[in-house]
Amino acid sequence: MCSQSLTRVLFTKQSNLKWCINTINNRLYSDKSVKPKKTPLYDLHEKYGGKVVDFAGFLLPVQYSDMSVSTSHLFTRSSASIFDVSHMLQTNVYGKDCVSWFESICPVDLKGMANGSSSLTVFLNNNGGIIDDLIVTKVKEDQLYIVSNAGRMEIDKQHMQETSETYKKSGKDLTVEFLDVSQRALIAVQGPKAVTSLQPLTNIPLADLIFMTSTIGKVAGIECRVTRCGYTGEDGVEISIPADKAITVTEALLQNSDVKLAGLGARDSLRLEAGLCLYGNDIDETITPVEASLTWLIAKRRRGEANFPGADIIMRQIKEGVDKRRVGIRIEKGAPARKDAVLKNEGKDIGKVTSGCPSPSLGGNVAMGYVAEQFKKSGTELFVNIRGKDVRCVVAKMPFVPSRYYIKK
Amino acid sequence: MTSSIIRIAARITKCRPITACSRHHQYSTEKKARYYTKKHEWVAVNGDIGTVGISQYAQEALGEVVFVQLPDVGKQVSAGEECGALESVKAASEIFSPISGTVTEKNDKAESTPSLINKSCYEDGWLFRLKLAGTEELKKLMDQTAYDKYLQESH
Numbered sequence: 025m026c027s028q029s030l031t032r033v034l035f036t037k038q039s040n041l042k043w044c045i046n047t048i049n050n051r052l053y054s055d056k057s058v059k060p061k062k063t064p065l066y067d068l069h070e071k072y073g074g075k076v077v078d079f080a081g082f083l084l085p086v087q088y089s090d091m092s093v094s095t096s097h098l099f100t101r102s103s104a105s106i107f108d109v110s111h112m113l114q115t116n117v118y119g120k121d122c123v124s125w126f127e128s129i130c131p132v133d134l135k136g137m138a139n140g141s142s143s144l145t146v147f148l149n150n151n152g153g154i155i156d157d158l159i160v161t162k163v164k165e166d167q168l169y170i171v172s173n174a175g176r177m178e179i180d181k182q183h184m185q186e187t188s189e190t191y192k193k194s195g196k197d198l199t200v201e202f203l204d205v206s207q208r209a210l211i212a213v214q215g216p217k218a219v220t221s222l223q224p225l226t227n228i229p230l231a232d233l234i235f236m237t238s239t240i241g242k243v244a245g246i247e248c249r250v251t252r253c254g255y256t257g258e259d260g261v262e263i264s265i266p267a268d269k270a271i272t273v274t275e276a277l278l279q280n281s282d283v284k285l286a287g288l289g290a291r292d293s294l295r296l297e298a299g300l301c302l303y304g305n306d307i308d309e310t311i312t313p314v315e316a317s318l319t320w321l322i323a324k325r326r327r328g329e330a331n332f333p334g335a336d337i338i339m340r341q342i343k344e345g346v347d348k349r350r351v352g353i354r355i356e357k358g359a360p361a362r363k364d365a366v367l368k369n370e371g372k373d374i375g376k377v378t379s380g381c382p383s384p385s386l387g388g389n390v391a392m393g394y395v396a397e398q399f400k401k402s403g404t405e406l407f408v409n410i411r412g413k414d415v416r417c418v419v420a421k422m423p424f425v426p427s428r429y430y431i432k433k
Numbered sequence: 434m435t436s437s438i439i440r441i442a443a444r445i446t447k448c449r450p451i452t453a454c455s456r457h458h459q460y461s462t463e464k465k466a467r468y469y470t471k472k473h474e475w476v477a478v479n480g481d482i483g484t485v486g487i488s489q490y491a492q493e494a495l496g497e498v499v500f501v502q503l504p505d506v507g508k509q510v511s512a513g514e515e516c517g518a519l520e521s522v523k524a525a526s527e528i529f530s531p532i533s534g535t536v537t538e539k540n541d542k543a544e545s546t547p548s549l550i551n552k553s554c555y556e557d558g559w560l561f562r563l564k565l566a567g568t569e570e571l572k573k574l575m576d577q578t579a580y581d582k583y584l585q586e587s588h
Contacts, residue, residue: 360520
């Protein structure tokens with residue numbers, strides 16, 4: 025069960041306050057024998073009263089002393105927040121064969137993407153299971169920029185290294201370069217006022233930078249990569265910054281009172297309301313994109329070619345269906361369902377919650393989980409078992425809160 | 434529900450960092466000695482009735498409480514038994530009774546306004562009361578001095 029004693033959840037012997045984000049799998053917490061790394065923004069977290077924890081091997085704030093998680097969450101939805109996401113793995117790939125290599129490990133149509141555009145995609149194993157989810161940017165025909173999960177860093181590195189080495193042995197031109205957190209920071213600026221706050225500080229015309237496009241430009245005088253994307257459902261950008269200038273750029277943004285720092289707590293509740301998956305909770309190596317309701321990630325051209333890892337399984341699932349499916353779950357009243365809470369219909373177990381929390385924007389609780397195929401339709405009434413009690417819940421469309429991406433119509 | 438969450442959030446924004454205040458209150462337990470568990474629950478005893486809550490340290494660590502589940506009146510609990518839960522946006526924490534007894538009252542106000550637990554964990558934000566099975570178990574708990582020392586040493 026996800027609920028634990030105060031002691032276990034919140035405290036460990038060797039530390040100051042230790043926080044648990046229940047919806048974030050323990051697995052993401054680093055091996056305790058390895059010292060957690062500081063991000064380039066660590067001093068800023070200290071300065072602004074960040075409650076810092078070891079998250080996936082990085083010292084990151086759960087929240088800041090001036091705001092509760094739900095206040096920070098609501099501030100992001102009404103104004104703008106900056107999240108330090110420097111823990112995520114940033115990778116540059118160079119060489120004229122980089123596009124075809126990348127397509128050999130992901131089901132994305134990178135060939136069909138314009139230069140400077142980005143896409144959500146997944147690394148797949150040979151069973152069609154998700155090794156990680158990531159954002160790839162086709163900088164140009166011979167250059168890619170990838171952002172993938174911190175909790176999967178070593179696995180992603182190994183996967184990219186091994187597959188690229190094999191590719192190179194067949195005479196292909198390809199270089200994979202992992203950016204260390206000591207070299208490169210990444211911040212996400214998210215919310216309806218993110219872009220209006222950023223525009224005065226940058227020479228990039230942000231009106232032209234539509235959702236899922238990326239460019240290089242000056243931010244507060246520093247050359248950065250700015251990508252219109254995020255993990256909150258709001259409009260916003262992610263800014264990749266040279267490590268030694270990360271504080272300068274972030275402080276410049278914070279001069280605007282529309283912008284505040286936010287931590288991992290709000291990041292998790294925001295992404296849940298936006299219906300976005302957390303790797304390790306909602307998706308993993310045993311789950312295919314079809315089961316995860318991410319079939320749209322299998323690009324049309326790639327379906328025809330069926331030459332990505334696990335294509336046979338995934339194409340069969342698309343045609344014939346699957347046994348279980350990721351759905352949104354709404355609990356109007358009562359306790360939130362957390363990871364591993366059992367979903368029931370007429371007394372029978374029919375699925376499991378993979379993440380859930382109270383919804384600061386909507387009230388009540390939101391969750392996502394997997395249900396047997398016949399229960400996937402939104403509006404289906406189910407029960408979820410929370411600490412021994414069966415609580416009413418209903419399958420709901422995601423995103424729970426409408427997305428506000430900057431899409432040109 | 435929507436409005437209540439927002440109201441809670443709004444109130445939290447305005448509120449200053451919480452310190453153990455010594456306002457007098459009808460149900461004040463401030464003057465009663467509190468005994469603490471290692472899991473950061475406290476019990477204050479008046480006659481054969483014990484009032485249970487969580488410590489300042491626990492409420493700070495848990496963050497803004499948004500849902501409270503308390504044991505029903507009449508429920509018999511033993512020391513260390515799980516008898517409820519507190520939920521914040523980011524985490525769920527079970528409540529363990531510091532002492533054995535029969536629940537006589539639960540704090541409806543804390544159930545309907547969970548942020549009371551953050552604002553006033555030693556007074557208005559108490560959780561439940563119970564008729565003690567005995568006072569012997571109190572000896573196994575920490576008094577204020579011992580608890581302060583425990584916090585210093587272990588956290």
